[in-house]
Amino acid sequence: MSEDPDLQAQRIARQSLDRDDATGWFENLYSAASDGTAVIPWDRGFANPLLTEWFEASGPDGSGKSAVVIGAGTGWDAELVADHGYQTTAFDISPTAVETARRNHPDSQAQYVVANLLDQPAEWHHAFDLVIEIYTVQALPISLQAAAVQKVGELVAPGGTLVVIASPRADGQPDDEIEGPPWPLTRGTVESFASAPDLRLISLDQVPAPTDPTAFRWRAEFLRD
Numbered sequence: 001m002s003e004d005p006d007l008q009a010q011r012i013a014r015q016s017l018d019r020d021d022a023t024g025w026f027e028n029l030y031s032a033a034s035d036g037t038a039v040i041p042w043d044r045g046f047a048n049p050l051l052t053e054w055f056e057a058s059g060p061d062g063s064g065k066s067a068v069v070i071g072a073g074t075g076w077d078a079e080l081v082a083d084h085g086y087q088t089t090a091f092d093i094s095p096t097a098v099e100t101a102r103r104n105h106p107d108s109q110a111q112y113v114v115a116n117l118l119d120q121p122a123e124w125h126h127a128f129d130l131v132i133e134i135y136t137v138q139a140l141p142i143s144l145q146a147a148a149v150q151k152v153g154e155l156v157a158p159g160g161t162l163v164v165i166a167s168p169r170a171d172g173q174p175d176d177e178i179e180g181p182p183w184p185l186t187r188g189t190v191e192s193f194a195s196a197p198d199l200r201l202i203s204l205d206q207v208p209a210p211t212d213p214t215a216f217r218w219r220a221e222f223l224r225d
């Protein structure tokens, strides 16, 4: 019987994390998936339904506006954003993820690029009208999350919106009890996306997870003045 995709991803992750390499495993996993020897556990083949719902409820018109999708993986969320008219940049640290996204969406209007959230191009500073962060910060060890949260916020342009979707963890749960990846986010960590004085929390809800209605996800929206 083939290995459970979640366990296989954890095993590949552990090989990097044990070498103090927090992000190398993403490329190893995407490249194994590209060779047919692994499955990407989060690659659902369509956009995250919680993001689709957000678009349906908010109805933003992306024409003439820019968007960035962080840790875009195989591109399904970026395609949804681009379909709403945004000039969309979608980035991932894994070159094979970016290649796979381009292959999945050959007629895409989105621009797929390799970049590191923690070391992003200077011209992206306060540059995007819509910023989408789904499950990237929680894929990083807790020691990197504060820096990652700050980098996410830096992408938002004046007047721009940030949407964050993440798995929740209880506020009181000690860090060393979490055997990531992933390392789900406390309410405090989600609220900390608004730590820059001009980036305000507009809404923060726990909503049923798309794949498991007994589980919940954070969905938060922020606005830069």
Ligand SMILES: C[S@@+](CC[C@H](N)C(=O)[O-])C[C@H]1O[C@@H](n2cnc3c(N)ncnc32)[C@H](O)[C@@H]1O
Binding pocket: 023, 026, 027, 042, 043, 048, 070, 071, 072, 073, 074, 091, 092, 093, 094, 097, 115, 116, 117, 118, 134, 135, 136, 139, 140
């Ligand atoms: C758990 S996956 C989520 C993918 C996608 N956002 C989704 O919701 O399906 C995390 C993604 O973030 C990417 N990633 C991890 N660290 C990153 C970093 N520092 N900069 C850019 N991308 C990163 C990984 O390669 C992976 O595609």
